[in-house]
Amino acid sequence: MTEYGRGPGSEPWHPEDPLYGDGGWGGQQPSGGQSTYGGQGQYHPQQPQQAQYDDWSTGQQQAYGQQQYGGPGGPEQQYNGGPEQQYNGGPEQQYNGGWDTGQHGQVPYTADPSDPYGNQPGGYGAESPDYYGTPDAYPPPEPPSRRRAAPEPQQDWDPGPDQGEHAFFSGADDDEDENGDEPPGRRGDRRGGRGGKKPKKRRSGCACLVVTLVFAGGLGGVGYFGYQFYQDRFGTSPDYAGEGTGLATVDIPKGSGGYVIGQKLKDAGVVKSVDAFVSAQAQNPDGNTIQEGVYVLKKQMSAKSAVELMLSPKSRNNLIIPEGKRNSWVYNQIDTRLKLDKGTTEGVAKKEWKSLGLPDWANTNKDIKDPLEGFLYPSSYPVAKGQKPEAVLKKMVSHATVKYDELGLKTKAAQLNLKDPLQVLTVASLVQAEGKYKHDFDKVATVVYNRLKPNNTETYGLLDFDSTVNYAKAESTLETGTVDDLRKFNDPYNTYKIKGLPPGPIGNPGDEALKSALNPAKGNWYYFVSINADETLFAETNKEHERNRQKYLEEQKKNSG
Template sequence: MTEYGRGPGSEPWHPEDPLFGDVGWEGQQAQPGQQSSYGGQPQHYPEQPQQPQQYGDWGHGQQADYGQAQQQYQVYDEQGNPQYPDQQQWADQQQYADQSHQQYAGQEQQYQQGGWDGTGVPGQVPYVADPVDPYGQQAAAYGEQQPDFYGTPEAYPPPEPPSRRRTEPEPEKTDWDPGPDQGEHAFFAGGGDDDDEADDEPDGRGRGDRRGKGGKGKGKDKGGKERKRRNGCACLVVVMVFGGGLATVGYFGYQFYQNRFGTAPDYAGDGTGSVSVSIPKGAGGYTIGQELKKQGVVKSVDAFVAAQSQNPDGKKIQAGVFLLKKEMSAASAVKLMLDPKSQDNLIVPTGWRNSKIYAAIDKKLQVSDGTTKAIAKKDYKSFGLPSWANSNKDIKDPLEGFLYPGTYGAAKGMNPETVLKQMVAQASDKYGAIDLEAKAKALNLEDPLQVITVASLVQAEGKTHDDFRKMAEVVYNRLKTTNTETNRYLQFDSTFNYLKGQSNIRISESEINSNKDPYNTYTQKGLPPGPIDNPGDEALAAALNPTHDGWIYFVATDGENKTEFAKTYAEFQALKEKFNDSSGN
């Protein structure tokens, strides 16, 4: 051993032991004859029985730090009598050594790092751990000072010997999980077979041991892996999801069966009451069925589609307004829609003026005369006219030429505005399909409205479809600046009749020549301010593609349906005499 260590031959501690420096056991000042702990040799007392010591005995008291007095621990028995070190057992010394090993470790690090402690005294080198020393990791350097953990004897009971100590593992950190005593139902606490098995573990630890260590009901299987506890909430969710999935599959399965093999819901009988249903142009069976179901005529769309397909004439149902009944069987609805008597439509022929169309709508809707005309004059801007419409301030009717000929739904109870909007929408679609601006430039016209105006003149003056293209050429030839035959005057009776609101083929020259209205083409050069009727498809096509044969004159020689054309004024005079002969003039 080293100079400061006490080997197997060392004696037990004694109040007069020089290792305690200048202070005795009872706190008395040491006698001058006693040796200091520095440089002295340990004294032996033969009369005292020697006991084996270990290096850890230095932790049994406090040593003076560079000349400072030491305070030794005082030990008492159960009756409160003081006990001296030589009366203590080896186990007690080991207890104090165990209590102080941490302090030695901290000071050992200080000496290792500092080298010199700032007072000129070199740091002490710790003893090397003995291989058989159970406290080999403790610092046991000479000169270290330890705090007095037992300064007050009755403050703490003597520590338990190391051999009896049991290190408790730190509890696992888990999220807070209330048990049944904190308001959690036992079912959701995870009790089950896993816990029962955990109670029978060989080491005697059961569910309570695991919970005491902070676990959340996890055990370990035979392979040592953690076994998750059953969660009642998760089971409930699984059941709900599984049940919902079965319900969904069942519902769609039923729907699939009904669509494939089931009979569509349908009413029975011919129905009751009366309802007006409007079917748009181009609507198929499914669209018609949707509208009928919406109006309460049929019970399901599928029933109507099936009935239409089973009727040989089912595909002949046309667009329009139908007077039907409520809650009809699908077969009865199809049959009634094929009957012309059920159709409640307004048919607008080609060439009708707006004034005639307004009167027809009033009659169809069973409203007072003039109602539709007043609405048209007041609200025409909200009907969806093209931006190029009404380009002339002298136009008499803004909707003229835009109530496109066709078949429209119109029945009692409907608003005239609704019917008019259908017609304007049809005209906008027709005109929108043609690049009228480009066509107008190609035909030397000012704007698209003039194209429609030419078409309305062709529609009014032409008697047959074969006349339309020739009539269009007559218009364009008379509008030319090189026209020396009529000097750019159209001289159409139809325009004069329009401004008069009449249809007279016999007009006196004095009446015509005295009228200076912009629509009178006998007194005003060029085209009238706007269309004079509503042209159809053929008249519009002719205005866009006239003939180029040089026609500049025409005469209705029979006064009714036969129109003949001429290229010169002389030819025209011959045709005029023919007309006079046929009419008896």
């Protein structure tokens, strides 16, 4: 039965086909602990000798436990809690017998300068009075025989050669003797214990130059980046003037924003800078409507001119595939756009179809004439000279696959009593070819599903569609012959002879046909005929359909007279 839904013997008719990602000894000494002999301090007779300096030194600054005290008339004695010499003021008073931690102790209490020990005698080896009211007082008092003048209230310490004896820009004379201002018995004397004065320091003029250069370079870098920041934020972006010369073809991918488009144009020599284009696009009220596609522009255009031309239809060089067009038509259009010999793209499709990205449910029938049929989704595609046919076909197939996944063809096939998603796509292609107007697609889809029912007594499982015969014959005509002649035509796509759906789609259906195939209207219609653009008549029986056909013929006579 044709799209009229004609019954056996009725005249053939077909509406027009529509065009559409340390613990060691050499390490630090613990402060505040007991002596090395474990508890009570040990006394050793004092022996005149050169004061020792930093025997177990860690190279750090000396703590108070290592401070030197010099008695009158004798060499300086060292009280550092070390194994060679210790001072014990009595069994209850110990003097820092552990390791030096390298940390500064607290500043010692100072007594009356005229009598630092309060005129209280203390004998050697006897219990020493607690001069400071605490058993751990520091520093310990000296025996009367070796008293010395009261120490100065501040502690002088030597930071060492690597601890910043004077700063780089301190203003001190490079040739100045570092011990020149030291009082006797302090820093100079201690260094004398190591063999004399420390060598004079001299600064390197080269080091000064390096520091100056680094400083100057830093200022230069800051200035450069500051300028760049100013240019980016407030400066004028480089731009060409005028409408440009020559031609440039630019392919803008789907979903491209202003910066992506601007970079594409800059790479092609159309605009001078990306920022200039983005700025011009933002200033144009329609700037955000620039879509994907191939644009034919001019080189060295002003950004403003480029935006305006891209918004004009005359710059677009896309291949637009209308809804319902067969693959044969699409192949010819690609050949024309790519300046290829006719048949080149079709040959590529037949040879390379397995590598073009078809889903696994495609080409499931051995009688399918073209595995890509139904997968060159109707849309606008950038196709221009220099591209390869397989690249264009891949883009189309990819678009179709994504669309079919979004619509859920795979999950809805069973709900529609169809074998697989390919059959859903085939029904949609029939709806696209047979339905003359989109507002009728839902009911036309219902007619298809009703005729597929094996128990129907109207068509007995035959679709009777002229559109499938035209596809088999690579034709597009209303004059397909009589029903008797059509029954004799032997082809898997002949729905006058073969029950059920054809092996595969007979074209590339659009959105509306796909949605109607997935959501058909409810009804018992088996036939339909379109009287005019506003009215399509649907019938449940052949008798009712014949009356509708008569109305169609009368409408045709009225329009022709």
